Amino acid sequence: MLIVQKFGGTSVGNADRIKNVARRVVNKQKEGNQMVVVVSAMGDSTDDLIELSRQITSNPSPREMDMLLSTGEQVSIALLAMAIKSLGVDVISLTGPQAGIKTDPIYSKARIIDVNNSRMLKELEAGKIIIVAGFQGLNEFNDITTLGRGGSDTTAVVLAAALKADLCEIFTDVDGVYTTDPRLVPEASKLDSITYDEMLELAHLGAAVLHPRAVECAKLYSIPLHVRSSFNNNPGTIVKEESDMEKSMFVTGVTYNKNVAKLGIFGVPDQPGIAYMIFKMLADKNVNVDMIVQSSMREGINDISFTVAQDDLRKALETIEEIIKVVGAKGYTHDPHVAMVSVVGAGMTSNPGVAAMMFGALADEGINIDMIATSDIKISCIVTNNKAETAIKVLHKKFDLEKACCSKNCCA
Amino acid sequence: MLIVQKFGGTSVGNADRIKNVARRVVNKQKEGNQMVVVVSAMGDSTDDLIELSRQITSNPSPREMDMLLSTGEQVSIALLAMAIKSLGVDVISLTGPQAGIKTDPIYSKARIIDVNNSRMLKELEAGKIIIVAGFQGLNEFNDITTLGRGGSDTTAVVLAAALKADLCEIFTDVDGVYTTDPRLVPEASKLDSITYDEMLELAHLGAAVLHPRAVECAKLYSIPLHVRSSFNNNPGTIVKEESDMEKSMFVTGVTYNKNVAKLGIFGVPDQPGIAYMIFKMLADKNVNVDMIVQSSMREGINDISFTVAQDDLRKALETIEEIIKVVGAKGYTHDPHVAMVSVVGAGMTSNPGVAAMMFGALADEGINIDMIATSDIKISCIVTNNKAETAIKVLHKKFDLEKACCSKNCCA
Numbered sequence: 001m002l003i004v005q006k007f008g009g010t011s012v013g014n015a016d017r018i019k020n021v022a023r024r025v026v027n028k029q030k031e032g033n034q035m036v037v038v039v040s041a042m043g044d045s046t047d048d049l050i051e052l053s054r055q056i057t058s059n060p061s062p063r064e065m066d067m068l069l070s071t072g073e074q075v076s077i078a079l080l081a082m083a084i085k086s087l088g089v090d091v092i093s094l095t096g097p098q099a100g101i102k103t104d105p106i107y108s109k110a111r112i113i114d115v116n117n118s119r120m121l122k123e124l125e126a127g128k129i130i131i132v133a134g135f136q137g138l139n140e141f142n143d144i145t146t147l148g149r150g151g152s153d154t155t156a157v158v159l160a161a162a163l164k165a166d167l168c169e170i171f172t173d174v175d176g177v178y179t180t181d182p183r184l185v186p187e188a189s190k191l192d193s194i195t196y197d198e199m200l201e202l203a204h205l206g207a208a209v210l211h212p213r214a215v216e217c218a219k220l221y222s223i224p225l226h227v228r229s230s231f232n233n234n235p236g237t238i239v240k241e242e243s244d245m246e247k248s249m250f251v252t253g254v255t256y257n258k259n260v261a262k263l264g265i266f267g268v269p270d271q272p273g274i275a276y277m278i279f280k281m282l283a284d285k286n287v288n289v290d291m292i293v294q295s296s297m298r299e300g301i302n303d304i305s306f307t308v309a310q311d312d313l314r315k316a317l318e319t320i321e322e323i324i325k326v327v328g329a330k331g332y333t334h335d336p337h338v339a340m341v342s343v344v345g346a347g348m349t350s351n352p353g354v355a356a357m358m359f360g361a362l363a364d365e366g367i368n369i370d371m372i373a374t375s376d377i378k379i380s381c382i383v384t385n386n387k388a389e390t391a392i393k394v395l396h397k398k399f400d401l402e403k404a405c406c407s408k409n410c411c412a
Numbered sequence: 413m414l415i416v417q418k419f420g421g422t423s424v425g426n427a428d429r430i431k432n433v434a435r436r437v438v439n440k441q442k443e444g445n446q447m448v449v450v451v452s453a454m455g456d457s458t459d460d461l462i463e464l465s466r467q468i469t470s471n472p473s474p475r476e477m478d479m480l481l482s483t484g485e486q487v488s489i490a491l492l493a494m495a496i497k498s499l500g501v502d503v504i505s506l507t508g509p510q511a512g513i514k515t516d517p518i519y520s521k522a523r524i525i526d527v528n529n530s531r532m533l534k535e536l537e538a539g540k541i542i543i544v545a546g547f548q549g550l551n552e553f554n555d556i557t558t559l560g561r562g563g564s565d566t567t568a569v570v571l572a573a574a575l576k577a578d579l580c581e582i583f584t585d586v587d588g589v590y591t592t593d594p595r596l597v598p599e600a601s602k603l604d605s606i607t608y609d610e611m612l613e614l615a616h617l618g619a620a621v622l623h624p625r626a627v628e629c630a631k632l633y634s635i636p637l638h639v640r641s642s643f644n645n646n647p648g649t650i651v652k653e654e655s656d657m658e659k660s661m662f663v664t665g666v667t668y669n670k671n672v673a674k675l676g677i678f679g680v681p682d683q684p685g686i687a688y689m690i691f692k693m694l695a696d697k698n699v700n701v702d703m704i705v706q707s708s709m710r711e712g713i714n715d716i717s718f719t720v721a722q723d724d725l726r727k728a729l730e731t732i733e734e735i736i737k738v739v740g741a742k743g744y745t746h747d748p749h750v751a752m753v754s755v756v757g758a759g760m761t762s763n764p765g766v767a768a769m770m771f772g773a774l775a776d777e778g779i780n781i782d783m784i785a786t787s788d789i790k791i792s793c794i795v796t797n798n799k800a801e802t803a804i805k806v807l808h809k810k811f812d813l814e815k816a817c818c819s820k821n822c823c824a
Contacts, residue, residue: 055427
């Protein structure tokens with residue numbers, strides 16, 4: 001088998017952990033596999049580099065920031081290659097550019113547009129383990145770019161696709177994907193498998209195990225992902241197209257995101273193109289909008305509510321004054337103290353009543369629902385920020401997630 | 413003018429110093445110059461990386477070591493470029509590979525074989541200041557190499573040659589080249605200029621201001637070097653073909669090296685090829701031999717003495733047992749406690765009696781001379797290690813070096 005493995009910053013956080021990873025990779029190779037390993041920068045080293053740049057300027061050039069930050073992964077690959085070599089195994093480290101990773105020209109959040117796999121194929125053919133720097137590539141100007149958040153996960157998945165790997169293992173500091181945050185709900189159970197779409201919803205909702213970009217890529221190229229711990233040998237969670245659990249469970253997990261602020265614009269004229277204008281103006285200011293709800297109660301007049309990350313609230317409020325003038329709205333409200341609570345599951349579409357169960361469970365606890373939005377595999381509610389944890393606990397219980405696949409939560 | 417400047421690790425040792433360098437470079441540009449700036453890794457960062465690799469293995473792969481160490485300069489160029497950009501000036505950082513520096517394939521001590529200057533010319537034409545990572549290049553396998561000791565100085569000189577620069581300024585933590593070590597002899601005076609050959613001899617003898625490789629390159633391409641302090645604006649020392657001082661002074665400087673051990677092989681058969689065998693065997697073990705003195709007192713039998721760096725003494729002694737067997741010598745001696753004391757000056761060739769003056773001055777102080785070797789512009793003596801400083805003081809005085817160009821030391 002050709003296996004791509006990815007180890008995050010915690011997994012290579014010091015010399016001993018790097019040696020551990022080296023043994024792990026070598027053992028897997030000795031089982032007869034070809035190995036390509038993607039690593040992140042060691043522990044806090046990226047933060048240290050950012051701090052160094054802050055001592056120089058508060059507004060660093062993005063190109064130079066990428067030049068700076070890409071050194072973090074380069075240090076990791078060199079050290080891991082040394083560790084593997086010292087076990088007597090042939091190995092070579094490759095920077096993102098050397099691995100043939102081509103990106104668009106957008107510094108600090110570049111997207112991979114192509115992979116020239118010839119060097120990697122040559123090194124694999126020579127029997128070498130390949131260590132690739134995650135999070136980085138080369139743009140058309142021959143300059144180093146970084147991929148932004150989730151970059152190393154994305155590198156691993158893209159390389160798995162480019163090399164037609166049989167499996168992509170994502171090693172992290174948790175055992176796999178859980179029905180909800182185990183720190184909050186001790187009864188949370190680890191999922192054996194999950195679909196790409198379910199994982200995407202969970203990832204977008206703040207389950208930090210796997211970045212949505214990487215999941216999107218894996219879905220696009222049908223690369224099965226194995227999310228597992230770098231500190232033990234327990235099986236983790238397989239992310240793939242058809243989850244075994246899909247047919248038996250209608251809710252796979254519950255999750256929440258407290259980094260949410262709510263905004264409402266009221267008295268918006270009900271004309272075509274108004275929503276476009278509002279969200280175009282926000283996008284132009286780089287404000288990422290998450291949930292959008294529009295209700296039109298009165299003839300010719302709409303209220304539009306939406307959520308943004310709390311970090312973006314200041315920018316959003318600056319823009320909203322302008323928006324009101326431009327679209328001729330009556331005014332706006334905002335609430336920085338909300339949270340989004342969601343239940344996710346691919347089985348939901350064929351199981352009516354999930355929404356009602358969710359709303360009922362929240363009502364039983366006296367939790368008021370501020371906004372609701374639904375997709376094929378997700379129902380999200382905006383609630384008061386300080387009720388988020390309670391909401392998750394009651395929902396986890398309501399959908400019997402502590403028992404994995406069983407009784408009430410089983411369909412048909 | 414097109415000026416290449418080089419700043420060493422101390423000069424970019426922290427954020428404040430980097431900002432200082434930025435201002436300095438920008439000021440020079442504002443005078444109407446095109447600027448290319450070569451920087452080393454910050455302060456002790458290379459040592460930190462080496463320490464990190466030691467935690468992984470005592471015997472790191474040289475390729476991976478270069479992958480690791482090259483990140484040090486990459487951090488510096490990014491930070492310096494940010495600092496310059498924040499002054500509102502257009503700038504771009506380039507790694508050694510991006511600057512078009514091609515090397516031979518020898519990791520950790522690669523030699524530059526070519527420079528493709530097209531990217532640099534393009535960026536200069538666009539009005540940008542270029543910041544280049546010293547000490548690194550790309551080999552024929554598309555892999556990162558480092559240039560070994562003196563690498564950043566060499567990068568600066570080679571870029572000056574490749575860009576046909578008008579001047580190459582080497583910024584360091586001292587004011588220039590002195591007649592001897594000012595910490596030892598307070599009367600030591602700074603030289604306004606010195607020839608390449610004199611600088612070479614001084615550099616080889618341990619004056620750490622400028623690496624011999626860089627001087628050799630500068631001589632080869634006739635690049636005038638200006639060695640000066642990065643902490644003030646004083647003029648430093650110009651290194652060039654025809655020193656103004658050459659015609660007036662026969663001794664330019666005195667210097668010493670205490671990192672010397674002496675070995676002697678006695679009773680060596682006087683046959684062609686014997687010296688070759690001895691020094692080939694030492695070279696094969698990577699022992700660098702400095703001074704070699706052969707005297708044949710008795711018919712058919714030679715004694716051969718030579719010096720090595722103290723770090724190499726153990727390796728040399730291991731080899732010497734074998735050498736004695738192979739060449740059929742009688743035995744060997746060694747002394748780890750010696751030092752080399754030298755006087756250097758291009759005017760020496762046309763001024764007989766310098767050697768006699770030197771030996772006389774040492775004799776007056778009761779300093780015994782163990783070995784003597786001379787070249788066109790240098791006379792070196794091996795003396796007891798603990799007499800080195802005294803020797804330098806008396807020689808500096810004997811040749812009136814505290815008075816720069818004057819009286820006794822003036823020729824014709």
